[in-house]
Amino acid sequence: MNAMEDLNTTAEKIKTMEIRGAGRIAVAASAALRAYVMSLKSLPMSEFNVKLEEAAKILVDTRPTAVSLPNAVALTKRHSATNVYDAIDEITKNAEKFITNAEQALGKIGKIGAERIHDGDVIMTHCNSHAALSIIKKAFDQGKDISVIATESRPRRQGFITIRELNDYGIPTTLIVDSAVRLTMKEVDLVVVGADSISVNGALINKIGTSQLAMAAQEARRNVIVAAETYKFSPRTLLGEMVEIEDRASDEVIDSEILKELPNVKVKNPAFDVTPAEYIDLIITEVGAFPPAMAFTILRDYLGLEMQI
Ligand code: RUB
Numbered sequence: 057m058n059a060m061e062d063l064n065t066t067a068e069k070i071k072t073m074e075i076r077g078a079g080r081i082a083v084a085a086s087a088a089l090r091a092y093v094m095s096l097k098s099l100p101m102s103e104f105n106v107k108l109e110e111a112a113k114i115l116v117d118t119r120p121t122a123v124s125l126p127n128a129v130a131l132t133k134r135h136s137a138t139n140v141y142d143a144i145d146e147i148t149k150n151a152e153k154f155i156t157n158a159e160q161a162l163g164k165i166g167k168i169g170a171e172r173i174h175d176g177d178v179i180m181t182h183c184n185s186h187a188a189l190s191i192i193k194k195a196f197d198q199g200k201d202i203s204v205i206a207t208e209s210r211p212r213r214q215g216f217i218t219i220r221e222l223n224d225y226g227i228p229t230t231l232i233v234d235s236a237v238r239l240t241m242k243e244v245d246l247v248v249v250g251a252d253s254i255s256v257n258g259a260l261i262n263k264i265g266t267s268q269l270a271m272a273a274q275e276a277r278r279n280v281i282v283a284a285e286t287y288k289f290s291p292r293t294l295l296g297e298m299v300e301i302e303d304r305a306s307d308e309v310i311d312s313e314i315l316k317e318l319p320n321v322k323v324k325n326p327a328f329d330v331t332p333a334e335y336i337d338l339i340i341t342e343v344g345a346f347p348p349a350m351a352f353t354i355l356r357d358y359l360g361l362e363m364q365i
Pocket of ligand 1: 076078079122185186187188252262264327
């Protein structure tokens with residue numbers, strides 16, 4: 057396979073969700089870009105930059121909602137070099153830094169977030185978030201007697217990935233269907249979820265159904281904790297842009313043969329929803345725990361306002 061085919065393979069894996077979860081998508085995109093630029097050594101500088109932008113666009117266009125993806129690509133591709141060798145060197149270093157920081161961020165989020173979990177806590181989580189699970193696993197490692205209620209997360213059932221991971225870690229876990237969230241909330245001490253994007257007003261964009269957990273939690277006076285690396289904050293929301301909610305295919309929800317027999321029925325399959333800041337107690341990042349109202353500060357201090365603006 058040539059380098060462009062490799063890049064397209066990664067893009068396809070992100071599109072089809074073989075690689076999924078905002079953090080994993082970001083790391084895969086950064087690594088793919090690093091591998092791709094290595095193949096551009098013999099090009100003149102102007103052509104190199106064109107190819108770099110083309111490759112960046114292929115990766116960014118795969119899924120629209122997780123801002124970790126354009127953030128990872130922007131942080132990886134930026135360079136100030138005037139020759140191709142230096143540009144490749146800078147991009148390679150950017151990718152290495154991004155990937156290392158992303159891995160380390162999970163550990164730091166786990167440590168900070170685990171402080172909020174107490175012995176005996178029952179934690180509800182949604183979908184499959186590596187950052188959220190990092191907090192839960194850390195609390196368990198600290199010897200806290202915890203258990204988890206995990207939602208199925210229709211239609212793709214990422215909850216199955218979560219229960220397997222928690223099972224293998226030895227953490228007692230209960231699986232519920234998404235519609236059981238409100239009824240089950242009275243057994244829960246706190247909700248811990250991940251993030252695909254966080255906008256400048258502190259709103260969380262995460263797997264469809266997250267806002268339902270947050271509303272039920274508020275009704276039951278339970279805290280909602282969001283586990284999010286700083287690269288999941290969305291710089292373009294500073295310009296007034298809304299985060300695009302991905303609409304996925306109807307056959308994830310209903311068999312297309314059945315749907316064909318129902319000419320008056322259409323299917324809506326939004327993959328994410330928006331949880332307003334007022335439903336969120338704390339966002340745990342690798343640089344500390346912040347109330348959602350501090351989203352602007354994180355964008356300014358840790359991503360840099362010039363990013364993608
Ligand atoms: C995954 C999802 C996760 C976030 C955070 O959606 O909504 O909660 O991406 O995950 P999908 P992580 O399965 O559609 O990609 O903490 O692993 O980055």
